[in-house]
Amino acid sequence: MPFGECTVTLQDVAFQLGLPVDGEAVSGCLGEFETYIEGGRPAWEWFQDLFSELPPPNKVKQMTVHFTWFHERFSVLPPDANEETVRIYARAYIMMLLSTQLFGDKSANRVHIRWLPFVANLDEMGRYSWGSAALAWLYRCMCRVANRNVTNHAMKVDSFFINLVTHSNRGGLQQSNGTVHG
Numbered sequence: 001m002p003f004g005e006c007t008v009t010l011q012d013v014a015f016q017l018g019l020p021v022d023g024e025a026v027s028g029c030l031g032e033f034e035t036y037i038e039g040g041r042p043a044w045e046w047f048q049d050l051f052s053e054l055p056p057p058n059k060v061k062q063m064t065v066h067f068t069w070f071h072e073r074f075s076v077l078p079p080d081a082n083e084e085t086v087r088i089y090a091r092a093y094i095m096m097l098l099s100t101q102l103f104g105d106k107s108a109n110r111v112h113i114r115w116l117p118f119v120a121n122l123d124e125m126g127r128y129s130w131g132s133a134a135l136a137w138l139y140r141c142m143c144r145v146a147n148r149n150v151t152n153h154a155m156k157v158d159s160f161f162i163n164l165v166t167h168s169n170r171g172g173l174q175q176s177n178g179t180v181h182g
Contacts (some may be wrong), residue, residue: 019131026133091119092161102134
């Protein structure tokens with residue numbers, strides 16, 4: 001960049017976060033969410049099928065669940081867990097990770113159920129380009145933060161995003177002869 005600016009690239013995301021950048025797009029319509037997932041099946045019904053329970057009503061706000069409910073309920077896997085219980089706990093962990101780390105809002109205390117289609121089949125999660133989605137989210141949030149007319153920012157600045165910017169600014173990823181050096 002001509003004036004010493006830095007930018008986070010897809011290569012930075014892939015290298016530093018280890019997220020896949022090839023594959024299907026991570027996308028989905030958030031408007032009319034319930035009609036988007038599983039042919040119009042109510043989202044909370046699907047949630048109950050995937051997690052074997054529903055959060056208490058005081059832990060739900062629109063299409064999100066308070067992080068503390070997920071953390072308190074799914075933080076310790078029971079010693080006698082069967083395969084399905086392990087899957088439920090893995091789904092919960094991934095939902096928390098996606099909602100608070102990769103695609104978090106400024107509060108980082110809500111888990112959005114928009115991720116249900118992705119955690120429904122854990123074996124399929126690797127086919128998505130999570131790195132591309134994370135980079136797109138970062139740039140969307142950076143644009144919102146840079147806009148002085150926006151008062152409700154979409155994201156808090158997470159440490160790994162700061163690390164990405166810092167690493168990029170130091171020229172951490174340099175390419176010579178097609179080889180990436182970190």
